[in-house]
Amino acid sequence: MYRAQNKLVNPDPNHQFILDLHSWVSHLQQDGTQVILGIDNNDELNPSHGQIVPLQYCSDIPTTKQNHNGSLDTLVRSTGLIDILHHHHKSSTYPPTYMRGRKMIDLILVSASLLPAVTRSGILPYHSVFQGDHHPCYVDIDVSLAFDGKTSSISPPCQRTLQLHDPRIVAKYLSPTSTI
Numbered sequence: 001m002y003r004a005q006n007k008l009v010n011p012d013p014n015h016q017f018i019l020d021l022h023s024w025v026s027h028l029q030q031d032g033t034q035v036i037l038g039i040d041n042n043d044e045l046n047p048s049h050g051q052i053v054p055l056q057y058c059s060d061i062p063t064t065k066q067n068h069n070g071s072l073d074t075l076v077r078s079t080g081l082i083d084i085l086h087h088h089h090k091s092s093t094y095p096p097t098y099m100r101g102r103k104m105i106d107l108i109l110v111s112a113s114l115l116p117a118v119t120r121s122g123i124l125p126y127h128s129v130f131q132g133d134h135h136p137c138y139v140d141i142d143v144s145l146a147f148d149g150k151t152s153s154i155s156p157p158c159q160r161t162l163q164l165h166d167p168r169i170v171a172k173y174l175s176p177t178s179t180i
Contacts, residue, residue: 016070018074019063025037025079027057029111036108041105046073050078051067051074053078055068080111106137110139120140123136
């Protein structure tokens with residue numbers, strides 16, 4: 001879509017992703033939506049290096065802004081999202097979150113309005129939750145504070161629509177004419 005509208009420009013997918021994410025998060029925040037964003041940034045976060053850049057969101061066209069440097073630093077500084085791991089563990093030395101890396105590149109960013117509801121956050125050892133090449137990061141949220149106690153109960157698996165072990169349900173789900 002970007003290339004079709006800007007035929008003379010060779011797009012940078014990482015830069016475009018950050019611009020589109022930035023404009024979408026800003027759009028969500030306009031109506032008071034609280035945001036929790038978990039992201040593998042592939043670089044350390046340093047919001048003081050970011051700029052404050054307002055962006056307009058349009059779902060039909062890619063976001064463009066000449067003075068946006070395409071960094072998560074600028075997204076965080078512009079939207080006011082908080083790096084909750086650094087917020088809770090200010091004096092900690094952080095491990096690299098990627099097994100073959102030397103930096104903390106996995107982040108959990110939250111809206112400032114959610115800070116009172118976030119009770120804990122942290123980084124777990126490799127392979128403690130799943131086999132992978134990143135440290136699992138977590139955040140615990142007091143739902144009574146974050147959502148005024150108005151959360152839906154989680155349905156047991158037997159009541160969920162998608163069940164992968166029943167061939168009739170799988171076939172119905174895969175059928176192009178199916179309505180579930």
